[in-house]
Amino acid sequence: MLQLTSDNNWKKLGEHHVNSEHDIVSVRQLIRYYAKEMNMGIIDQTRITTAVSELLRNMYNYGGGGEVHVETGLVDEKQTLIVTCIDEGPGIEDLELAMSDGYTSGKGMGYGLPGAKRLVDRFEIKSERNKGTTVRIMKWK
Amino acid sequence: MNNEMHEKRIPIIKIGNFLIVSIQVDMHDKLAIQLQSQILEEIEKTGAKGVLIDISVLEMVDSFIGRMLSGMASMAAIMDAAVVIVGMQPAVAITLVELGLEMPGVDTALNMEKGMEMLERRLEEEDYEL
Amino acid sequence: MSEKNNIDQKKDRIDHIENVLASVAAGDIDARINSDIEDDLSGIEAAIDLLIDDLTDELKQREKMQKEVEDKLVKIQEQQKVIFQQQSDLLELSSPVSKVWDNVLILPVIGTLDSQRTQVMMENLLEKIVETGCTIAILDITGVPTVDTQVANHLLKTVTSARLLGAECIISGISPAIAQTIVHLGIDLSSIKTKATLQDAMIYAMKQNKRSENVKLQSLFTDYDKREE
Ligand SMILES: Nc1ncnc2c1ncn2[C@@H]1O[C@H](COP(=O)(O)OP(=O)(O)OP(=O)(O)O)[C@@H](O)[C@H]1O
Ligand SMILES: [Mg+2]
Numbered sequence: 001m002l003q004l005t006s007d008n009n010w011k012k013l014g015e016h017h018v019n020s021e022h023d024i025v026s027v028r029q030l031i032r033y034y035a036k037e038m039n040m041g042i043i044d045q046t047r048i049t050t051a052v053s054e055l056l057r058n059m060y061n062y063g064g065g066g067e068v069h070v071e072t073g074l075v076d077e078k079q080t081l082i083v084t085c086i087d088e089g090p091g092i093e094d095l096e097l098a099m100s101d102g103y104t105s106g107k108g109m110g111y112g113l114p115g116a117k118r119l120v121d122r123f124e125i126k127s128e129r130n131k132g133t134t135v136r137i138m139k140w141k
Numbered sequence: 142m143n144n145e146m147h148e149k150r151i152p153i154i155k156i157g158n159f160l161i162v163s164i165q166v167d168m169h170d171k172l173a174i175q176l177q178s179q180i181l182e183e184i185e186k187t188g189a190k191g192v193l194i195d196i197s198v199l200e201m202v203d204s205f206i207g208r209m210l211s212g213m214a215s216m217a218a219i220m221d222a223a224v225v226i227v228g229m230q231p232a233v234a235i236t237l238v239e240l241g242l243e244m245p246g247v248d249t250a251l252n253m254e255k256g257m258e259m260l261e262r263r264l265e266e267e268d269y270e271l
Numbered sequence: 272m273s274e275k276n277n278i279d280q281k282k283d284r285i286d287h288i289e290n291v292l293a294s295v296a297a298g299d300i301d302a303r304i305n306s307d308i309e310d311d312l313s314g315i316e317a318a319i320d321l322l323i324d325d326l327t328d329e330l331k332q333r334e335k336m337q338k339e340v341e342d343k344l345v346k347i348q349e350q351q352k353v354i355f356q357q358q359s360d361l362l363e364l365s366s367p368v369s370k371v372w373d374n375v376l377i378l379p380v381i382g383t384l385d386s387q388r389t390q391v392m393m394e395n396l397l398e399k400i401v402e403t404g405c406t407i408a409i410l411d412i413t414g415v416p417t418v419d420t421q422v423a424n425h426l427l428k429t430v431t432s433a434r435l436l437g438a439e440c441i442i443s444g445i446s447p448a449i450a451q452t453i454v455h456l457g458i459d460l461s462s463i464k465t466k467a468t469l470q471d472a473m474i475y476a477m478k479q480n481k482r483s484e485n486v487k488l489q490s491l492f493t494d495y496d497k498r499e500e
Contacts, residue, residue: 021169029167032200043394046201046232050240053203057170101241111204115240227437231397234435235428243431250437251404262483 004124004136010073010082018056018085019065027068028053034070035081040141048081048139051116055085055135058112062105063087063133075122078140088132095127151176153183159260160184160222161253163195173209180213184222191260192217195253197228207242214247223248223263227256284312288319300327368399375476376405379469381414389425396429400438407479408433409472413444423458430463439464439479443472 013034016027031052035045052068059066066087073080092098099117104110113135117123122138151172154161160183168176180192194210196202202210214224225248229237237244250256287304294302303323306316368378378396400408410429412418418426426442433440443466445453453460466472 021171025167025169028201043232043235046236047239049201050203050236053201053205054240057203057205109204109208109242111241115204115242118239118241119236226435229435229437231394231401231432231436234397234432235393237435238428238431244435249435251401251406252437255404255406255437258483 002124002126004084004126004134005075005122005138007073007075010071013070013072016068016070017065018059018068021060023065024053024056024060027056031070031081031083034072035139038072038079038081038141040081040139044139044141047119048083048137051119051137051139052083052085054112054116055083055137059085059087059089059133063089066132075138075140080121080138080140082136082138084134084136086132086134091129091131091133092125092127093129095125099125151179153180155183155187155189158189158264159191159193159257160187160189161193161195163198165198167199167201168206170205173206177209177213177216181216181220184217184220189222190264191223191225193225193227193250193253193256193260195227195256196233197230197252199233200230202229202233202237204240204242207237207240207244211242211244211247223260225250225256225259227251227253281312284308284316288316291323292319295323295326300330368396370403370405374405374407374480375473376400376403376408377411377469377473378408379411379414384412384415384418384422386421386425389422389429393425393429393432396440397432397436400433400436406438407476408438408440409443409469409476410440411443411469411472412449413446413469415444415446415449418449418452420456420458423453423456423460427458427460427463441466441472441475443467443469 014030016023016030018024018027028049032045032049035048040048056068064087066085066089069084069086071082071084073082075082097103099113100110101114102110113125116135116137120137120139122136124136125133126135127133151162151164151166151168160180162176162180164176166172180194183189184192192213194213196210199206210226214226217224226244227250229249248259250259284306287306291302291304300323303320304316305320306313368376370376376396376399378392380392384392396408396410399405410426412426430440430442441464442460445465445467464475466475
């Protein structure tokens with residue numbers, strides 16, 4: 001199984017639960033705050049906030065809610081904001097399909113996952129049937 | 142929770158033939174859907190011919206809000222009302238495009254004045270054709 | 272002085288020489304023999320002291336040089352930083368957006384476009400559109416020799432984003448070479464307005480301007496007609 005990039009030197013910024021639509025709003029606002037604190041440019045702030053919003057909604061809609069871990073640290077020698085969304089939902093059966101533009105199992109538009117990937121510098125996803133899904137995204141300054 | 146949603150109700154103002162909606166909060170999904178129905182109901186009630194949706198203070202539009210806005214435009218069009226999205230921030234526009242939402246068929250304007258002009262022009266053109 | 276004492280004393284002095292040499296070797300460059308006895312050994316002692324002097328002088332010289340080199344390196348690094356900053360300033364300067372006349376912005380692009388420069392350009396243009404309220408922007412790429420997929424996509428993204436803001440972005444000056452590349456790369460530019468020359472683009476912009484002016488005039492007339500009735 002694919003291993004997510006991680007580093008003991010990363011600094012933990014926060015851990016948040018997402019169990020309601022309100023949580024989606026407040027957590028994405030926090031992400032904006034962290035990105036601003038890191039002195040990220042306005043467009044990159046918007047990119048990571050929007051990508052996280054997509055992941056949170058998936059987590060809430062398909063994964064029955066979950067947790068978000070926010071960290072900061074060096075990735076490829078660049079100051080990076082790392083956001084990890086973890087749920088213990090049904091998992092994604094066909095990752096390749098889920099990552100393709102326009103695929104939705106529900107009534108979305110199917111742009112959440114592939115779009116989020118385009119908005120960040122690094123995108124890692126790990127999913128196991130009946131165990132859950134973890135998505136880790138990274139954006140550097 | 143229901144109360145909270147009521148508090149956040151987004152006001153819709155009617156000026157002349159048009160409705161003006163200014164979205165001032167980061168909307169959660171239910172609020173976005175609620176706004177959609179609210180606007181459609183208002184179009185029916187007032188017979189408005191156009192809707193200006195000002196999103197200049199929105200710092201983020203994700204696929205859900207984007208879908209709500211373009212859906213709004215198509216639905217209003219069926220009811221014979223034109224929708225113009227006004228004042229989108231550059232960072233929001235770039236992000237939407239990268240996300241994959243180009244919102245084809247949705248009319249946009251740089252500011253309220255231009256949006257109003259656009260709607261008026263639309264009405265004039267219709268009059269002219271008659 | 273007995274012969275034995277003499278030998279012992281010399282032994283001590285030789286030990287001392289050894290000690291001093293060991294100290295110097297260990298880095299104590301101030302260690303010297305400094306003997307004040309005058310005999311057949313003192314010549315050697317003085318010679319060794321001189322040798323140590325030379326050696327330590329050289330060592331000091333080298334240390335000084337090393338420090339100078341390090342200082343220079345720091346200076347060069349600082350200069351590099353300045354140059355880097357200037358380059359990124361230039362990046363912005365090299366894509367000057369100007370409002371040519373009412374409602375129309377022109378961004379002439381000259382030189383090779385890389386992904387980063389196109390990105391900066393896009394951001395500048397969009398900011399400028401919002402700032403000036405101009406609804407037509409002309410991106411003239413006459414001065415651009417070639418584009419690659421990434422750059423073409425950035426251009427496309429610029430046009431689409433501008434539309435979302437409420438402005439129309441026209442690309443002019445697409446050379447035959449670029450047209451060929453774009454089609455070969457399979458990039459679909461059919462959704463955006465392209466014009467052969469900057470002049471064509473300006474004429475188009477003027478017509479667009481007039482069109483909206485006309486509608487405005489039209490509505491004035493209808494208002495006037497209504498009043499007349
Ligand atoms: N956390 C998750 N757990 C289980 N399945 C998921 C999860 N995230 C995504 N999926 C599956 O992957 C599909 C694609 O997700 P994606 O976000 O790209 O589109 P969508 O959510 O269906 O639509 P949109 O995001 O455009 O509203 C989903 O329809 C869903 O089946
Ligand atoms: Mg989704």
